[in-house]
Amino acid sequence: MAGTSDRVSLMEDWMAMPPTPSPRTLMSSFLNEDFGSGQFSNFFGEHVSNKPHDQSEKRGELVDFREQVPAQSATGTAAPQNDISLQPNSFNANQKSNPQGSLAERRASRAGFSIPKIDTSRVGSSTVIRSPIAIPPGLSPTTLLESPVFLYNAMAQPSPTTGKLFVAPEANSTMPPDSTFSNDVFSFQPHSGPASYSNMEKGYNVCHQNQSLSNIHQQGSSLQSSFTAAKDSADETIVKPKTSDSVFSDNHSSEEQEDDEGDQNEEYSSATNSNPAEDGYNWRKYGQKQVKSSEHPRSYYKCTHPDCPVKKKVERSQDGQITEIVYKSSHNHPLPPPNRRSGIPLSQINDQQVHVLEKPGSHAGLNTASLWENGKSECIQDMQGVEGRPAAGPPVSAYGDTSIIESQDAADVSSTLSNEIDRATQGTISLDCDVGEDETESKRRLVSPST
DNA sequence: AGCCTTTGACCAGCG
DNA sequence: TCGCTGGTCAAAGGC
Numbered sequence A: 001m002a003g004t005s006d007r008v009s010l011m012e013d014w015m016a017m018p019p020t021p022s023p024r025t026l027m028s029s030f031l032n033e034d035f036g037s038g039q040f041s042n043f044f045g046e047h048v049s050n051k052p053h054d055q056s057e058k059r060g061e062l063v064d065f066r067e068q069v070p071a072q073s074a075t076g077t078a079a080p081q082n083d084i085s086l087q088p089n090s091f092n093a094n095q096k097s098n099p100q101g102s103l104a105e106r107r108a109s110r111a112g113f114s115i116p117k118i119d120t121s122r123v124g125s126s127t128v129i130r131s132p133i134a135i136p137p138g139l140s141p142t143t144l145l146e147s148p149v150f151l152y153n154a155m156a157q158p159s160p161t162t163g164k165l166f167v168a169p170e171a172n173s174t175m176p177p178d179s180t181f182s183n184d185v186f187s188f189q190p191h192s193g194p195a196s197y198s199n200m201e202k203g204y205n206v207c208h209q210n211q212s213l214s215n216i217h218q219q220g221s222s223l224q225s226s227f228t229a230a231k232d233s234a235d236e237t238i239v240k241p242k243t244s245d246s247v248f249s250d251n252h253s254s255e256e257q258e259d260d261e262g263d264q265n266e267e268y269s270s271a272t273n274s275n276p277a278e279d280g281y282n283w284r285k286y287g288q289k290q291v292k293s294s295e296h297p298r299s300y301y302k303c304t305h306p307d308c309p310v311k312k313k314v315e316r317s318q319d320g321q322i323t324e325i326v327y328k329s330s331h332n333h334p335l336p337p338p339n340r341r342s343g344i345p346l347s348q349i350n351d352q353q354v355h356v357l358e359k360p361g362s363h364a365g366l367n368t369a370s371l372w373e374n375g376k377s378e379c380i381q382d383m384q385g386v387e388g389r390p391a392a393g394p395p396v397s398a399y400g401d402t403s404i405i406e407s408q409d410a411a412d413v414s415s416t417l418s419n420e421i422d423r424a425t426q427g428t429i430s431l432d433c434d435v436g437e438d439e440t441e442s443k444r445r446l447v448s449p450s451t
Numbered sequence B: 001a002g003c004c005t006t007t008g009a010c011c012a013g014c015g
Numbered sequence C: 001t002c003g004c005t006g007g008t009c010a011a012a013g014g015c
Helices: A002-015 A021-032 A055-068 A103-110 A139-144 A148-153 A243-249 A254-267 A348-360 A364-384 A410-426
Strands: A124-134 A157-159 A166-169 A181-182 A185-188 A224-232 A237-238 A283-290 A296-305 A312-317 A320-327
Touching: none
Parallel strands: A124 A237
Antiparallel strands: A124 A320, A157 A166, A181 A185, A185 A224, A224 A237, A283 A296, A296 A312, A312 A320
């Protein structure tokens, strides 16, 4: 089975990587990287270099795709082609709340980088995390999203025409050659280094439709999964993890897929906690049903926060692996403290946060992880900047300013990193950068059932 | 005691 | 109108 052997090969690559480095080591390695040499920017391409497709060709497709989409501005008014929020080297043109841009942007600008931004303002209120493969228990969909690779490639915003979330090409990133668009659904393959599922957060964070993808925090390292992200008519965002080999061929047979799941079951058998409540929010299950459209039973959860309209549907395979999550509506409250009841113990979060920094073993992994951390830091800083705002309040676009990746000098990086760790260990950071406003609950499924 | 899950019943939308 | 389907309710019981 080709897919299995691919994954085995990947795992071997990971196993060959250096043992867990310390954050300092990571940072040191990171700082020794030549940003301008393209090592970093080519990382994703390098790690998908075993793909048969021509990378530039695919990128061209992506560009074409984007150009075909009549973009809208964040305010919903007509805008020139190629929404500026998607454009590299143009974030300054999109400043709103802060004429100088976010701290991340300022830092990046200072370092000579431009930061493409995600415009999440058009993202709607219902999120689907849908996986044709089962998400291993304890492996959060958000963790998948939080892969540095995903982050780095996550120039994502909903299609102006369909509302589906798609990922646009970004100048400094390398689209995996097997990236695909299909009905506004973009698939790509995060693959940035060793993943240790046992070290990942058990459970998952909400990947909120109003949440800048850059704001999604990483509790785990990158995965060899790929994702399909889609957003439909301001209602649903679909994030579709795939196995690495499924990326090579979307015609992946169901048999192969089942085998993949089986393999993953074995790989991730150590992760046993699949409680969907562990996304940081508290959920109450109010129903379960076997629906015809899915071979798996569907569970219905409500956010237990008073007056919070958020619901989610979770489908699990027989072995408890999550196969689909559909988020509906938006949280109108901050993320609750992490260690309450079903929340993750603070100490566990600490460890996980540290693992984020320690796990990536390759240079590229270091880079992505470090950059991710930087981006996360900016997210946090942005969040701090809006503290005190009514939880139900602000336009989402306020968070759309959050930068994804920034380049920093050594001091900044170290400072950011250590601050990040400190915040994590103090349990003071909110993992959710979203305070949504769109309460629309209509929804429509975008991706046909995986079966 | 409070909050959770479970589970059968009920309801609404749709063809 | 009827049957199917998906979503929700609410009682019961567990932790």
